[in-house]
Amino acid sequence: MTKKAVVVLSGGLDSTTVLYLARQRGHEIYALTFDYGQRHRIEIEHALEVAKGIAAQHKVLKLALDQIGGSSLTSDVEMPNFDSVDQIENKVYSTYTPFRNGVFLSYALAYAEVVGADTLFMGPNKDDFHNYPDCRPDFYKCFEMVANIGTKFGAEGGKFKIEIPLVDMYKPEIIKLGLSLGVDYGKTFSCYDPTPEGVSCGKCMSCNVRISSFTKANLCDPINYQTKK
């Protein structure tokens, strides 16, 4: 029997790779994408595009995180820009959206419980830990405990698994893995601060990390940037 899994999908490098991994593992995929007031809302269109033909169901949920604010992704807080990836320090920048991944995981669990999935996939990885506390492995491990205590499924003897298959990888390896699985990274989107036309800025944290990762992997990033490095 095919096992159902919920995949939290932003349309970026990591979550798209995770989507393909979940497919390779034979899951019936319920993709979940969040419209949380992010200025890079265009990523949702990319998420819908990459999941086409792969997800059995794809839900886009409107969240109220922009009504809470506190982040340069969702409110009028200045976005940090960098000339190079080496300028990014090991600290939490304003791109951290308070407890965003906790909100995402909670909805993903609710969705999993309703569709009858016992597995959740998310794409945190080694390039995320330093800047995002809600991307650390312990966070997911502990959330898995919460999931099994606080749900009907768990209370009745079920066991939710939160899979974070990229947790020991850096993005250059992730890209190589994705290519081996057939990912078209030209369809993915990573920029935090795109132009109104949807062109990636090339200066935000996410663009810097993406550009540097393709370079380290000796591969060509198939997307365009406003500021070419």
Place this chain on the structure above:
Amino acid sequence: MTKKAVVVLSGGLDSTTVLYLARQRGHEIYALTFDYGQRHRIEIEHALEVAKGIAAQHKVLKLALDQIGGSSLTSDVEMPNFDSVDQIENKVYSTYTPFRNGVFLSYALAYAEVVGADTLFMGPNKDDFHNYPDCRPDFYKCFEMVANIGTKFGAEGGKFKIEIPLVDMYKPEIIKLGLSLGVDYGKTFSCYDPTPEGVSCGKCMSCNVRISSFTKANLCDPINYQTKK
């Protein structure tokens, strides 16, 4: 210095009592109420009313739980009715909304982090445990760990506390406590399935528990019911 606290407030018996307790403890209160597609959305007006003059700020957030469904509170699933509180068994009924309190707590944490509150209050109690896994003490204890791992505040050495001051009480005691703190229970609202005019049904699980709790406390419930017991 006044310590800020976020109080998750539905406008029912328990959360209103918790609101008054948080005030008694000297907190500056940030009330948070959720419009999650519940059929008893009228509770939101009651929440706004009870928090007036008590909360420094009161935010009502629109959530997407009705787009996930799986509950008689948010979707077209039959609502269980009871002739008496004794008919309610120790099981999870369709009034359980998948991982609802996990979603609530996640938003509350995000809100707390933005307003600078280190304490969250919620009102689970002994009358909730049997029917709602996301009301059990272990759930809150474990969520507190998640909160301190997965937030900027926690990662930088802060310590979130999730306070559940009613956890060892049944509702009759809670009502007596609330009265001693000045709660006007006539302003609170508990029904899951009110008439369009906002009159409590008297038959749902929540009405049954409320009516029985006032009786056990030898007190008069100041609100009206469609079906008077």
